[in-house]
Amino acid sequence: MTKSPRRAGRPSTQVLTEERILKAAFALSAQRTARQFTMTALAESLGVRTSALYHHFANRDAVIRAMRGQVSRALVSPVLHEMPVEDALLTWAHSYRDAAIAAPEAMVMLATSPIDADEGSFADYEQIARLLVADSWPTDTIVDAIVALESFIIGSALDALAPADNMAPGALAAQFPTFAEAEAARARLSTDPARRTFEIGVRALIHGLTAWARESTT
Structure with a gap:
């Protein structure tokens, strides 16, 4: 056969x-x-x-670490002396927001799970820490700054998923005319208000954190 x-x-x-x-x-x-x-x-x-x-x-935590590592590898990590510190942080923040928008539900889980043993995230944080130390930031300000930025970025990514007019009062506009006009004015300025708000907010946050860190050295 x-x-x-x-x-x-x-x-x-x-x-x-x-x-x-x-x-x-x-x-x-x-x-x-x-x-x-x-x-x-x-x-x-x-x-x-x-x-x-x-x-x-090995387990669920290992899967989550690998997911976080994949997100971290998608980020544009700041490089020493490549650009001014505030510009480097802004570039990193934009890449982080883009990664979060690509997988918003995962980001909520990743942000609330332990980071331990996730080399990708720590490599990213190490780059930021070196950047800030080289810019004379006190070491006790660095983690606070990173957490503040991450909190804003992840929140902004979730906001980007909401309808563009989610802040409009609609039928309640007559009851709240001042806010209604402010929301309408914002809508006239941009077809992507969430991105515009992120840009304003992240620049203000980075500028404020930089000023705060430099004041801490005096």
């Missing part, structure tokens, strides 16, 4: 890789709450046994 020739082409099932798992993890984070984001749910979304995931990730 002769054997049938081996069929050429792709296997009938996809090979499970870290890249494929992470892609599914980001998709799952858009469908489930942080509590519902489990290894079992992730395995089900991939159509594999839960045990198959453990060949790639």
Whole structure:
């Protein structure tokens, strides 16, 4: 009896890789709450046994660390002496917001999970810390500045997902005329008010943090 020739082409099932798992993890984070984001749910979304995931990730926290690392690698990290400090922080903030908008639900989970052992995030923070130390910022101001910026950036990314007219009072405009006119004036200035607000806010925040840090040295 002769054997049938081996069929050429792709296997009938996809090979499970870290890249494929992470892609599914980001998709799952858009469908489930942080509590519902489990290894079992992730395995089900991939159509594999839960045990198959453990060949790639030790546990749920390891998956989340890898997700955060992937986000961190998408950021434009400030480089020493490449540009003025405020411009470097602004460039970083814009890239961070873009990454957060691309995966908003995941960012909420990542922002509330431990960072420990996430080399990608710490490498990013290290670059910022070196930038600020070189600019004579006191070391005790650096983490506060990073957290303040991250909090604003993530909040701004969530705001970007809201309808452009989400601040309009609508039928209540007559009751609140001053605010209604202010909102209308803002709408006339930009077709993307969330981005405009982010630009104003992040520049003000960076400028204020820089002034605060320099005052701390006196």
